[in-house]
Amino acid sequence: xxxxxxxxxxxxxxxxxxxxxxxxxxxxxxxxxxxxxxxxxxxxxxxxxxxxxxxxxxxxxxxxxxxxxxxxxxxxxxxxxxxxxxxxxxxxxxxxxxxxxxxxxxxxxxxxxxxxxxxxxxxxxxxxxxxxxxxxxxxxxxxxxxxxxxxxxxxxxxxxxxxxxxxxxxxxxxxxxxxxxxxxxxxxxxxxxxxxxxxxxxxxxxxxxxxxxxxxxxxxxxxxxxxxxxxxxxxxxxxxxxxxxxxxxxxxxxxxxxxxxxxxxxxxxxxxxxxxxxxxxxxxxxxxxxxxxxxxxxxxxxxxxxxxxxxxxxxxxxxxx
Amino acid sequence: xxxxxxxxxxxxxxxxxxxxxxxxxxxxxxxxxxxxxxxxxxxxxxxxxxxxxxxxxxxxxxxxxxxxxxxxxxxxxxxxxxxxxxxxxxxxxxxxxxxxxxxxxxxxxxxxxxxxxxxxxxxxxxxxxxxxxxxxxxxxxxxxxxxxxxxxxxxxxxxxxxxxxxxxxxxxxxxxxxxxxxxxxxxxxxxxxxxxxxxxxxxxxxxxxxxxxxxxxxxxxxxxxxxxxxxxxxxxxxxxxxxxxxxxxxxxxxxxxxxxxxxxxxxxxxxxxxxxxxxxxxxxxxxxxxxxxxxxxxxxxxxxxxxxxxxxxxxxxxxxx
Numbered sequence: 001x002x003x004x005x006x007x008x009x010x011x012x013x014x015x016x017x018x019x020x021x022x023x024x025x026x027x028x029x030x031x032x033x034x035x036x037x038x039x040x041x042x043x044x045x046x047x048x049x050x051x052x053x054x055x056x057x058x059x060x061x062x063x064x065x066x067x068x069x070x071x072x073x074x075x076x077x078x079x080x081x082x083x084x085x086x087x088x089x090x091x092x093x094x095x096x097x098x099x100x101x102x103x104x105x106x107x108x109x110x111x112x113x114x115x116x117x118x119x120x121x122x123x124x125x126x127x128x129x130x131x132x133x134x135x136x137x138x139x140x141x142x143x144x145x146x147x148x149x150x151x152x153x154x155x156x157x158x159x160x161x162x163x164x165x166x167x168x169x170x171x172x173x174x175x176x177x178x179x180x181x182x183x184x185x186x187x188x189x190x191x192x193x194x195x196x197x198x199x200x201x202x203x204x205x206x207x208x209x210x211x212x213x214x215x216x217x218x219x220x221x222x223x224x225x226x227x228x229x230x231x232x233x234x235x236x237x238x239x240x241x242x243x244x245x246x247x248x249x250x251x252x253x254x255x256x257x258x259x260x261x262x263x264x265x266x267x268x269x270x271x272x273x274x275x276x277x278x279x280x281x282x283x284x285x286x287x288x289x290x291x292x293x294x295x296x297x298x299x300x301x302x303x304x305x306x307x308x309x310x311x312x313x314x315x316x317x318x319x320x321x
Numbered sequence: 322x323x324x325x326x327x328x329x330x331x332x333x334x335x336x337x338x339x340x341x342x343x344x345x346x347x348x349x350x351x352x353x354x355x356x357x358x359x360x361x362x363x364x365x366x367x368x369x370x371x372x373x374x375x376x377x378x379x380x381x382x383x384x385x386x387x388x389x390x391x392x393x394x395x396x397x398x399x400x401x402x403x404x405x406x407x408x409x410x411x412x413x414x415x416x417x418x419x420x421x422x423x424x425x426x427x428x429x430x431x432x433x434x435x436x437x438x439x440x441x442x443x444x445x446x447x448x449x450x451x452x453x454x455x456x457x458x459x460x461x462x463x464x465x466x467x468x469x470x471x472x473x474x475x476x477x478x479x480x481x482x483x484x485x486x487x488x489x490x491x492x493x494x495x496x497x498x499x500x501x502x503x504x505x506x507x508x509x510x511x512x513x514x515x516x517x518x519x520x521x522x523x524x525x526x527x528x529x530x531x532x533x534x535x536x537x538x539x540x541x542x543x544x545x546x547x548x549x550x551x552x553x554x555x556x557x558x559x560x561x562x563x564x565x566x567x568x569x570x571x572x573x574x575x576x577x578x579x580x581x582x583x584x585x586x587x588x589x590x591x592x593x594x595x596x597x598x599x600x601x602x603x604x605x606x607x608x609x610x611x612x613x614x615x616x617x618x619x620x621x622x623x624x625x626x627x628x629x630x631x632x633x634x635x636x637x638x639x640x641x642x
Contacts, residue, residue, distance in 0.1 A: 024466040026470065027462065081422075082421075100403075105399070105466055108428075109462045113455075115455055119451045119452060127440055130440045137429075138434070141430045142345055142348065142430075145345040148422055149345060
C-alpha cells in the first residue's frame with residue numbers, strides 16, 4: 001500500500017499535463033493560474049486511496065482524480081467571486097487577476113474539463129460514477145447557497161450549520177473516496193462505509209479548520225489567526241458560543257459582532273474560552289473522527305490495507321496549518 | 322416525419338417535469354425562473370429532428386434534448402451576468418432578480434443538471450455523445466471570452482468575428498443535430514454533413530439576428546430596433562461597414578461610435594445603407610444558407626425525410642422577430 005505522499009507525487013506527475021489549449025489566451029491563462037497555485041490535492045489522492053483499498057490503482061482512478069481536482073478548483077474560483085475573496089493560497093484570486101467575467105468562464109471551462117476526464121473512465125460502473133459526481137456537484141452548490149443565505153441571518157442552529165458544511169465540504173471528500181472504491185471493484189456496503197468515513201472525516205477537518213483560525217499557533221498557522229472572527233464568519237465555534245453564552249457574555253459577543261474594535265479578536269477569544277468553546281471543538285472533532293473510524297473498521301478488507309487511510313485521518317486532524 | 326411545431330410540443334411536455342428540488346429555495350427558484358421564461362426551444366427540437374432524420378425518435382433523444390436546453394440556459398444566465406444585461410425575453414435577468422451570486426450558482430447547477438440528463442442516455446455511443454457535448458460546451462465558453470475580448474478592441478476582422486460567432490452560437494445548433502443523429506444511428510459521414518448543415522444554419526441565423534436589429538420592421542420585431550447600434554455592439558453589419566466605409570463615411574461612423582447623439586441609430590443606419598450593408602447582409606445570409614443546404618443534400622437518406630429540416634431552415638431565415 002502506498003502512502004499519501006507517494007500517491008500525491010504520482011497524481012502530480014499525471015496532473016501537470018496540459019489541460020487547456022492556448023487560445024483564447026486570457027481564459028486559459030486564468031485556468032492555468034489557479035491550478036498552478038497548488039494545494040494539498042487531498043481529494044484526488046483520496047480517489048487513488050479509495051481505489052487502492054480494494055485493488056491496485058487503475059488508470060481510471062487517475063482520470064477520475066483529475067476530474068475531482070478540476071471540479072474542486074472550479075468551485076474555488078466561483079466561490080471566491082461570490083465571497084469577493086482577495087486572496088487564495090496567499091496569492092490574488094482569479095477574479096482579482098483576470099476580472100470577474102473571465103473568472104466566471106474559467107470556472108465553467110474547468111467544470112466542463114472535469115467531465116472530459118470523467119468521460120475517459122472505462123469502468124463498467126461508469127454511469128454510477130457520473131451519477132455520484134453529479135449528485136456531489138449539486139450538493140456543493142447547495143452548500144454554497146446555504147452559506148450565503150446564512151450570512152444574511154442572525155441565528156443559525158448547529159444542525160443547520162452542520163448540514164451546510166456537510167454539503168459544502170464533506171461530501172466531496174466522501175465521493176472522492178467512493179469513486180475510487182467503485183473503480184477498485186468494491187461492493188455497495190463497502191462503498192457506503194467508505195463514503196461515511198470520508199463524510200465524517202470532512203466534518204472533523206472543518207472543525208479543525210475553524211479551531212486553528214481561532215486558537216492556532218500563529219507561528220505554525222501560516223495565516224493571520226482570527227481572520228474568521230474579524231469577518232464575522234459563521235464557524236462551528238461562533239455558532240456554539242452563541243448557543244451556550246448567557247447573560248453579559250452573550251450581550252458582549254453580540255455587540256462585538258457589530259463592532260470593529262481594535263481588540264475584537266482578543267475579546268471574542270476571551271468569550272470563546274470562558275464558554276469552553278475550545279474544549280468543545282476538540283471534543284466535536286474527536287466525535288466525528290471516531291464516527292469516521294467506526295465506518296473504516298466496518299469495511300471488509302484486511303486491516304493492513306486500511307493503515308494509510310487511518311494515517312491520513314490522523315494527519316488531517318492533528319495538522320497545525 | 323413530424324414538423325418542428327409538433328416535436329416542440331412533445332419536447333415541452335417532457336421538459337416541464339420538475340428538474341430541481343425545493344431547497345435551497347433561492348437557488349432553485351432562480352433556476353425555475355429562467356426555464357419558465359421559455360424561448361423557441363430550437364436547439365432541443367433539433368436533437369429530436371436530428372434523430373428523426375434517420376429513425377423513430379428514441380427516448381434517449383428527449384434526455385439529450387433536455388441536457389442541451391439546460392446547457393443553453395446555463396450559458397444565458399452566465400452571459401447575462403458578464404454582459405450586465407438587465408432583460409432577457411423582456412423580463413428581468415436572473416442576476417437582477419436574485420443577485421449575481423445566486424445567478425452564478427444557478428448557472429452551475431443547470432450545467433450539472435444537463436450532465437444528469439445526459440447520464441440517462443443508454444445509447445452505445447454514449448462516450449461519443451458526451452465528448453461532443455463537452456467539446457461544444459468548451460467552444461461556447463471560448464466564444465463568450467472572444468466576444469468580451471473583442472469589446473476592448475477597436476478593430477476586429479470579419480474572419481475573427483465569424484470565428485467567434487461560430488463558437489458562441491453555431492456549434493451548439495450543429496452539435497444538437499449531430500447528437501440526435503448519433504441517437505438515430507447515423508454513420509460518421511451523415512453526422513458530419515448534418516453538423517455542417519447546423520453550423521451554417523447557425524451563422525445564417527445570426528446574420529438575420531443582426532440584420533433585424535438594424536433593419537427589422539418595428540411592428541413585427543418585438544424589441545427596440547437599433548439596440549445593437551445604441552450599445553456599440555459588434556455585429557456582422559458593423560464589422561462590414563467599418564471594413565468597406567471610406568473617407569467621410571468612415572470618419573462619421575467612427576465618431577458615432579464615440580457619441581450618444583439623439584439620432585445615433587438613424588445616422589448609423591444611413592451609413593449602413595450608403596455602404597449597402599443591408600444588401601451585403603442578405604447575400605451573406607443566403608451564402609450560409611446555401612452552404613447549409615448543400616450539406617443537407619449530401620446526407621444519404623430519402624429527400625422526403627429532409628423536408629422538415631429544410632422548412633425549419635427557411636422559417637429561421639425568413640423570420641421577422
